Amino acid sequence: MGAELTRHVKRNLVAYIALLPMAVVVIFAYLGTMAWSVRLSFSSSKLLPRNDFVGIAQYLTLFDTPRWLTSLGNLVIIAFFFLLICFVLGTLLAIFIDQNVRAESLFRTVFLYPYAMSFVVAGLIWQWILNPDLGIQHTMHGLGFSGFVLDWVVNSKMVLYAIILATVWHGSGLVMALILAGLRGVDTEIWRATRIDGIPTWRVYLSIVLPMLRPMIITSLVLLSISIVKMYDVVVAMTNGGPGTASEVPAKFIMDNLFERANIGLATAASTVMLVTVLLVMAPVIYSQYFRKSGRAS
Amino acid sequence: MSSVSLQNLEISYGNVAIVKNLDLTIQDGEFLVLLGPSGCGKSTLLSAIGGLADVSGGRILFNDKDVTWTDPKDRGIGMVFQSYALYPTMSVERNLSFGLRIAGIDRAIIEKKVKWASELLQIDHLLDRKPSALSGGQRQRVAIGRALVRDADIFLFDEPLSNLDAKLRAELRLEIKKLHKTLKSTMIYVTHDQIEALTLADRIAVMKDGLIQQLDTPLNVYNKPANEFVGSFLGSPAMNKVKGELVAEGDRLFFADGAFRLDVSRYPFAQKIESGRKVVLGLRPEHILPARGETQAIEGKVSLIEPMGSSILAWSIFDGISLSHLVGQDDGCEADRTFPVTIDIQKASFFDVDTGWRL
Amino acid sequence: MPQAKSATKRPLTYQEVWGRVGIYAFLGVLALFFLLPLYVMLVTSFKSMDEIRLGLIFSLPQQFSIDAWIKAWTSACTGLECTGLRVGFGNSVKILVPSVIFSILLGAINGYALSFWKVKGANVLFACLLLGSFVPYQVFIYPLVRFYAQTGIYGSLSAIVLTHIIFGMPVMTLLFRNYYSGLPVELFKAARIDGAGFWRIFISIILPMSVPIAIVAVIMQVTAIWNDFLLGLVFAGRENLPMTVQLNNIVNTTTGERAYNVNMAATVLTSLVPLTVYLVSGRWFVRGIASGAVKG
Numbered sequence: 028m029g030a031e032l033t034r035h036v037k038r039n040l041v042a043y044i045a046l047l048p049m050a051v052v053v054i055f056a057y058l059g060t061m062a063w064s065v066r067l068s069f070s071s072s073k074l075l076p077r078n079d080f081v082g083i084a085q086y087l088t089l090f091d092t093p094r095w096l097t098s099l100g101n102l103v104i105i106a107f108f109f110l111l112i113c114f115v116l117g118t119l120l121a122i123f124i125d126q127n128v129r130a131e132s133l134f135r136t137v138f139l140y141p142y143a144m145s146f147v148v149a150g151l152i153w154q155w156i157l158n159p160d161l162g163i164q165h166t167m168h169g170l171g172f173s174g175f176v177l178d179w180v181v182n183s184k185m186v187l188y189a190i191i192l193a194t195v196w197h198g199s200g201l202v203m204a205l206i207l208a209g210l211r212g213v214d215t216e217i218w219r220a221t222r223i224d225g226i227p228t229w230r231v232y233l234s235i236v237l238p239m240l241r242p243m244i245i246t247s248l249v250l251l252s253i254s255i256v257k258m259y260d261v262v263v264a265m266t267n268g269g270p271g272t273a274s275e276v277p278a279k280f281i282m283d284n285l286f287e288r289a290n291i292g293l294a295t296a297a298s299t300v301m302l303v304t305v306l307l308v309m310a311p312v313i314y315s316q317y318f319r320k321s322g323r324a325s
Numbered sequence: 326m327s328s329v330s331l332q333n334l335e336i337s338y339g340n341v342a343i344v345k346n347l348d349l350t351i352q353d354g355e356f357l358v359l360l361g362p363s364g365c366g367k368s369t370l371l372s373a374i375g376g377l378a379d380v381s382g383g384r385i386l387f388n389d390k391d392v393t394w395t396d397p398k399d400r401g402i403g404m405v406f407q408s409y410a411l412y413p414t415m416s417v418e419r420n421l422s423f424g425l426r427i428a429g430i431d432r433a434i435i436e437k438k439v440k441w442a443s444e445l446l447q448i449d450h451l452l453d454r455k456p457s458a459l460s461g462g463q464r465q466r467v468a469i470g471r472a473l474v475r476d477a478d479i480f481l482f483d484e485p486l487s488n489l490d491a492k493l494r495a496e497l498r499l500e501i502k503k504l505h506k507t508l509k510s511t512m513i514y515v516t517h518d519q520i521e522a523l524t525l526a527d528r529i530a531v532m533k534d535g536l537i538q539q540l541d542t543p544l545n546v547y548n549k550p551a552n553e554f555v556g557s558f559l560g561s562p563a564m565n566k567v568k569g570e571l572v573a574e575g576d577r578l579f580f581a582d583g584a585f586r587l588d589v590s591r592y593p594f595a596q597k598i599e600s601g602r603k604v605v606l607g608l609r610p611e612h613i614l615p616a617r618g619e620t621q622a623i624e625g626k627v628s629l630i631e632p633m634g635s636s637i638l639a640w641s642i643f644d645g646i647s648l649s650h651l652v653g654q655d656d657g658c659e660a661d662r663t664f665p666v667t668i669d670i671q672k673a674s675f676f677d678v679d680t681g682w683r684l
Numbered sequence: 685m686p687q688a689k690s691a692t693k694r695p696l697t698y699q700e701v702w703g704r705v706g707i708y709a710f711l712g713v714l715a716l717f718f719l720l721p722l723y724v725m726l727v728t729s730f731k732s733m734d735e736i737r738l739g740l741i742f743s744l745p746q747q748f749s750i751d752a753w754i755k756a757w758t759s760a761c762t763g764l765e766c767t768g769l770r771v772g773f774g775n776s777v778k779i780l781v782p783s784v785i786f787s788i789l790l791g792a793i794n795g796y797a798l799s800f801w802k803v804k805g806a807n808v809l810f811a812c813l814l815l816g817s818f819v820p821y822q823v824f825i826y827p828l829v830r831f832y833a834q835t836g837i838y839g840s841l842s843a844i845v846l847t848h849i850i851f852g853m854p855v856m857t858l859l860f861r862n863y864y865s866g867l868p869v870e871l872f873k874a875a876r877i878d879g880a881g882f883w884r885i886f887i888s889i890i891l892p893m894s895v896p897i898a899i900v901a902v903i904m905q906v907t908a909i910w911n912d913f914l915l916g917l918v919f920a921g922r923e924n925l926p927m928t929v930q931l932n933n934i935v936n937t938t939t940g941e942r943a944y945n946v947n948m949a950a951t952v953l954t955s956l957v958p959l960t961v962y963l964v965s966g967r968w969f970v971r972g973i974a975s976g977a978v979k980g
């Protein structure tokens with residue numbers, strides 16, 4: 028066994044060396060940092076990392092911190108509406124564009140361009156449009172509708188929906204593009220078969236075509252979910268968490284505690300919570316998407 | 326049961342007319358095969374009959390009823406596609422029943438129909454599987470089954486066997502023929518495989534460039550091709566074609582090309598032929614037979630032989646003209662030797678040099 | 685024969701006509717919604733502050749002026765410094781070029797080694813890498829900061845480039861791995877029989893065939909790195925803050941009256957690079973999104 032292994036390594040030595048950078052990155056930059064983050068979450072670290080062990084004290088503090096709880100709640104609301112609206116809107120756009128419309132490429136370009144822009148830009152621009160003193164409300168007042176109110180960015184009840192609006196604007200083109208690509212890949216004979224069977228168009232999409240696009244749908248949902256969990260830039264640019272803490276999100280909570288409030292223990296506890304959540308949700312998806320039917324049989 | 330009648334049909338994509346001025350009547354219960362080279366418009370024509378392609382001129386009648394603009398689902402047709410077009414996310418059972426469910430048909434009736442079709446096609450043990458878990462032949466049966474459960478009067482097949490291997494093809498060919506015997510429905514079957522056409526059809530319509538070249542029984546299409554194209558499109562190994570001249574000498578008629586001369590007096594010309602007419606002689610290899618001491622035998626020098634299993638295809642030169650002909654394994658035909666043959670001129674074909682039509 | 689055609693053109697039913705109208709109405713309204721922000725940014729950036737104060741944000745500029753653009757580029761203030769966005773632009777380019785080149789090169793090498801060579805444990809490493817790409821950056825950031833501080837590169841160009849290489853690795857590796865596993869393995873075997881080694885095969889055979897996927901990779905990385913905010917903010921250091929961070933500083937830290945025209949000009953300027961990439965690359969952009977996440 029040992030000799031065989033040595034022979035194998037020798038034969039493929041260069042390949043081992045070539046993969047060394049990847050190994051280093053995975054082991055140190057990904058696994059190592061994760062492990063250390065988790066380790067710090069069990070310490071009393073404040074401004075500087077400490078090597079003591081305080082059990083789950085940081086976690087208890089964390090879930091006793093209103094700002095963290097607000098952040099979590101906000102993320103859940105944003106994620107739910109963002110995923111739902113992006114998916115429905117993107118799918119509808121794709122289906123409508125697929126109806127043999129003129130100027131198809133123009134529509135495609137228009138619906139996807141926000142995705143090419145940074146979240147900072149998306150946050151800033153919607154902040155302006157929704158700003159009562161500048162944007163839509165100001166315009167309506169100028170046109171004589173003085174009772175018109177659209178103050179989402181400064182109204183702590185509505186600010187989350189302002190963020191959802193900006194992110195939906197940014198992300199639904201992605202769903203549109205992926206689903207449209209999928210629709211184009213559907214065998215035209217399937218469509219003909221449904222016409223012979225006399226199945227109404229909406230039913231064909233719902234019962235036959237969309238189920239066929241499952242991989243595309245999963246892909247777009249995964250991509251959107253990642254972006255929503257990482258969501259930081261758009262909030263910083265749009266509301267900076269305000270008004271008050273009404274639009275705080277976990278990613279921002281962690282950043283603030285790391286760099287402004289010098290509370291490393293609490294920040295790493297929060298990031299560990301996110302890490303565990305993401306891993307629990309994503310591991311099965313990754314497994315089924317990338318490994319089950321993938322790769323070359325070697 | 327339905328007859329199909331196409332009147333003056335024209336189908337275009339944009340400004341390009343794919344099918345032009347086509348007239349065709351298919352009898353009730355007939356098995357008609359549309360045969361033609363790739364791109365000649367067979368699928369287009371079939372789609373138009375099924376209502377999947379808009380026609381730009383003419384009419385389509387089913388049983389004397391104009392269905393030119395009728396919705397596909399209301400035409401009483403079942404269609405089987407080349408790529409099967411099974412709904413990939415549904416089980417075989419769902420695939421068979423989906424159209425019926427949409428039509429709001431009673432559960433019990435649906436079940437009965439699915440049972441009947443799946444037993445007929447021997448796919449009843451596969452009902453719970455997804456199409457991706459089926460072999461090519463099984464998928465094809467499901468596709469046929471989906472057409473069957475619709476109670477169609479007319480079945481349209483678009484190259485249903487072209488994705489299968491040769492053995493499976495022969496098997497399913499037979500089953501489709503049996504199916505036709507059982508159901509007695511009208512069937513229109515598109516293929517570019519001449520064996521399929523010859524074995525299945527009551528009548529064959531040979532198409533080229535959107536035009537029907539000949540519409541006749543398989544035997545007639547094979548033995549009396551209406552023009553040069555049909556003659557050379559059917560038959561494997563391919564028909565020999567020789568350009569030449571017809572020369573009358575007394576009461577006899579000869580075909581001549583250079584030194585090559587052949588007595589063709591016994592050929593049943595459809596019209597009066599004047600001496601000196603330029604023609605193309607079409608000769609199938611199996612109609613040039615090894616001579617058994619006949620007087621009219623001609624001798625050729627064998628240049629090449631291709632063993633084909635049961636027989637041998639030989640290429641010989643007869644007075645400067647190269648012809649392929651079939652010989653038996655025991656006929657002693659060898660390359661670079663001379664070999665005597667007789668030509669069965671009654672089974673030959675003559676075509677006009679310019680128009681290509683049969684004389 | 686167009687006349688004959690139209691003579692028997694299938695008559696559209698009322699339903700179908702209204703269906704078409706509905707489709708275009710739906711798409712048209714949404715297209716306006718999607719274009720609205722871009723329109724507002726453009727018109728506002730060409731207005732003067734007086735006009736913005738008095739007029740409406742959606743109206744066209746009465747007096748067309750590019751002053752705001754010049755100010756945004758050369759003299760807009762971030763806190764005390766008033767050097768405009770061009771500094772951030774320069775920084776972004778300095779970050780972008782090496783990050784894109786190295787991350788793509790590494791991704792190609794990884795993908796090649798993963799799909800053609802047998803390396804024990806490589807698939808486990810790759811799985812970890814992929815899983816890592818789903819984890820929020822916040823988990824890695826603090827340990828990385830400490831690591832950079834210890835090696836003395838914290839807050840330097842090297843730190844931010846290295847960070848982009850690290851976080852670009854999962855998707856780049858995935859992209860190339862999937863592309864390479866679609867290439868015929870016979871190609872690789874033939875080269876082995878011809879006696880070519882790891883690097884020879886990579887450089888002479890695989891790389892020349894990688895042009896299409898490399899284009900996709902460039903599009904993805906340029907857009908992603910240019911649009912990055914968080915990593916630039918944390919790792920680049922004061923001297924190298926990328927354009928996105930500078931933009932946010934210009935817009936959100938000004939004191940006194942907000943110069944909306946300058947802010948919007950700055951925003952458009954910041955979006956110019958990814959927008960150009962997007963408009964020029966067209967369908968390749970979509971291909972990048974799709975192949976970055978699905979196999980094949």
Ligand SMILES: Nc1ncnc2c1ncn2[C@@H]1O[C@H](COP(=O)(O)OP(=O)(O)OP(=O)(O)O)[C@@H](O)[C@H]1O
Nearest residue numbers: 338339343361362363364365366367368369370517
């Ligand atoms: N959607 C389309 N738009 C324009 N031209 C088309 C379209 N579909 C088919 N054609 C053209 O119409 C002609 C006939 O096509 P059709 O599919 O009927 O051929 P076919 O006889 O079925 O060939 P095959 O045996 O290869 O299936 C071809 O020249 C083809 O290029």
Ligand SMILES: [Mg+2]
Nearest residue numbers: 367368369484
């Ligand atoms: Mg066809």
